[in-house]
Amino acid sequence: MKIRTITTGISIQSLQYQEKIKQAAEFNQQVQILFEKQGYEVQTTRIATNSWEEYLQGLSKIEIINEIQALEQLCQNLNISFFNIGYASKSETIDIIPDINKNTSTIYCSSKIGDRENGINFENAKESAKAIKRISQESENGYGNFRFCAWANCQPDIPFFPTAYHIGNTSFAIGLELGDLVMQAFSQAKNILTAEQHLQLILELELNKIAVIAEKISDKFAVIYRGIDTSLAPSLDKENSIAFAYEKLINGKFGHSGTLAISGMLTRVLKNVSVKICGYSGLMLPVCEDVGLATRANEQTYNITNLLLYSAVCGCGLDTVPIPGDITIEKITALLIDMATLAIKLDKPLSARLFPIPNKKAGEMTTFNSPYLVDCKIFTVD
Helix, strand or coil: CEEEEEEEEECCCCCCCHHHHHHHHHHHHHHHHHHHHCCCCEEEEEEEECCHHHHCCCCCHHHHHHHHHHHHHHHHHCCCCCEEEEEECCHHHHCCHHHHHHCCCCEEEEEECEECCCEECHHHHHHHHHHHHHHHHHCHHHHHHHHEEEEECCCCCCCCCCCCCCCCCCEEEEEEECHHHHHHHHHCCCCHHHHHHHHHHHHHHHHHHHHHHHHHHHHHHCCEEEEEECCCCCCCCHHHCHHHHHCCCCCCCCCCCCHHHHHHHHHHHHCCCCCCECCCCCCCCEHHHCHHHHHHHHCCCCCHHHHHHHHCCCCCEEEEEEEECCCCHHHHHHHHHHHHHHHHHCCCCEEEEEEEECCCCCCCECCCCCCCCCCCECCCCC
C-alpha cells in the first residue's frame, strides 16, 4: 500500500501568504519523513487553499493571473509540485480559469456547479463546459484539463486534486493507493461475499496503522487531522489495476454484468472502515490513470453512461475521460449537469475531469506523453 498524497489545507486571507505556504511545505516534508521512517512510500505531498475568489477579490483579471504566477514561482522555490487554489463559484471567475491554466504549470483549481442547499447552478455548468473546451484547445493534446475539474456537492478537505479545497484552520488529510490490497483480497476470494469480508479485514488492519501514525503527527505538530480518504486511487501498475481486480470476481471483463455490484460492494467497505474518513471515500474510476480501465475502454466494454451509472453506487464521477475534440459546449454542459444531478439527488460528492482531445474523434487514441496518464481510445458522447 502506498500513500498517494499527504495534503495540507491552509486558509489565505490576503496576498501576504508566503509564510503560511512555507510553513505548510515544511510540515508536509516532516510528515513525509515520519511516514517513510515507518516503511511507507509517499508519492506526493500537496497544499490546498480556500477559494481563490476570497484572497484575490477586487483584483482585475490581469492582476489575478500575475498574482497566481507569483504564487506558482513561490511554490517552485519551495519545491512544491502540487498546489490547489480551490474553486471558483461564480461564472465570471470560472471564465478566468483557462487563462490561469494557460499561464501556469503546477496550479490546480476547480469550479463548483451545485450543492444540496442550492441545487444545480446551470450558468456555472455552462461556463465550466466553456472552460474545459478552451483549456483543451490551448494546451498540448488537451492535457491542461488534468489540472481542472467541475464538481457538485464536494466538501472541503478532499486530499485528491483538482477537487481539493480548504476552509478554516490548517489541517491535513491522507489519500492512499489501495489497488494492491484490493487485488490481494479479490484474488483470495471465491465470490463477492468472501471478497467483501477479506477486503474489510485487510483494510481494517492496514488503515488503522496509518491512522495511528497520523494521530501522533497531529498531536506532535498541533495540526488538525481530517482523516483518510479511503478512495481507491488508481495505479499505472498492471498488477494493481482496479479493473483487473474486478475481473477476479466477474465472469467477464470490467463493464460486463457484475461490475455495478462490485462497485457498490467496494464503496460499502471503503465507507465502513473504523478509521476517521474524509473526502470522497469511495471508488475512483479514472479511465486514463489505470492501465486496466484504459485497456477495457479500448475494447469498449463500457462507456460514459456506464461510468455515470457506477457513480450512483460508488466514487467520484467522471475522471480523466477522453472525449472528441469537436464536442460542443452544449454536450459537455449536459454531461456536467448529469453528474451534478446524481451528486445532489444521492447527496454524494462527484466531479468531472473531462479531456476533449483536439483534432481527434471517438475511437481514435490519445497521445498524452505524460507520466501520470495512460493512453486509450476516445469515448463516444451521444
